[in-house]
Amino acid sequence: GQQLNQSPQSMFIQEGEDVSMNCTSSSIFNTWLWYKQEPGEGPVLLIALYKAGELTSNGRLTAQFGITRKDSFLNISASIPSDVGIYFCAGQTQTGANNLFFGTGTRLTVIP
Amino acid sequence: SQTIHQWPATLVQPVGSPLSLECTVEGTSNPNLYWYRQAAGRGLQLLFYSVGIGQISSEVPQNLSASRPQDRQFILSSKKLLLSDSGFYLCSWSKGSWYGTEAFFGQGTRLTVV
Numbered sequence: 001g002q003q004l005n006q007s008p009q010s011m012f013i014q015e016g017e018d019v020s021m022n023c024t025s026s027s028i029f030n031t032w033l034w035y036k037q038e039p040g041e042g043p044v045l046l047i048a049l050y051k052a053g054e055l056t057s058n059g060r061l062t063a064q065f066g067i068t069r070k071d072s073f074l075n076i077s078a079s080i081p082s083d084v085g086i087y088f089c090a091g092q093t094q095t096g097a098n099n100l101f102f103g104t105g106t107r108l109t110v111i112p
Numbered sequence: 113s114q115t116i117h118q119w120p121a122t123l124v125q126p127v128g129s130p131l132s133l134e135c136t137v138e139g140t141s142n143p144n145l146y147w148y149r150q151a152a153g154r155g156l157q158l159l160f161y162s163v164g165i166g167q168i169s170s171e172v173p174q175n176l177s178a179s180r181p182q183d184r185q186f187i188l189s190s191k192k193l194l195l196s197d198s199g200f201y202l203c204s205w206s207k208g209s210w211y212g213t214e215a216f217f218g219q220g221t222r223l224t225v226v
Contacts, residue, residue: 033214042118042202042217043156080166090215098169100206100215104155 004104019076021087021106031092032072038085079110114139118203118218131190135203143205144161145186150200
């Protein structure tokens with residue numbers, strides 16, 4: 001399957017700080033998705049990106065679809081304690097039903 | 113709107129016992145359905161996916177099997193559980209196989225094999 005490299009693996013930040021994480025691949029994707037997973041819950045879709053260069057916001061979250069179509073970035077501004085969780089990127093190819101590939105996740109801890 | 117239900121939320125089973133986890137989707141038709149397993153603090157491992165009734169594709173050889181008896185129902189089973197089957201199991205659905213569709217997840221089932 002496709003390999004998605006997500007970094008950083010974990011982050012410890014102070015409340016109020018901004019957060020940046022990214023996902024890269026050696027393959028081209030047609031869609032990038034960003035999910036957040038809280039303990040004991042399923043991942044929840046945060047942002048979907050469909051076009052190279054696209055920049056999309058969802059509240060304090062902003063994500064970008066890289067121009068090369070091989071990467072994507074997620075930024076969280078002014079972090080708050082409820083931002084804690086694991087953030088996953090996912091890249092989607094066009095071919096077949098098995099076409100969604102996940103990054104290994106970024107574990108975010110926000111220190112009040 | 114579409115919803116996905118997965119149950120049970122938690123399960124503790126002895127080694128060698130059978131397993132049946134169920135997932136149903138409402139509000140859509142002919143979805144693609146997926147079963148993932150997630151080890152503690154790790155990423156998602158795709159186990160099975162299905163593009164239609166009775167159509168199951170397996171991604172990894174294992175002690176588990178999947179079935180899709182109805183359009184919006186996906187079942188994960190085992191005849192005899194192993195300790196290594198413990199984990200967090202997630203069901204997911206997406207609409208179609210063409211790009212531009214998002215995947216949505218159930219709440220997950222925490223399985224502990226003892």
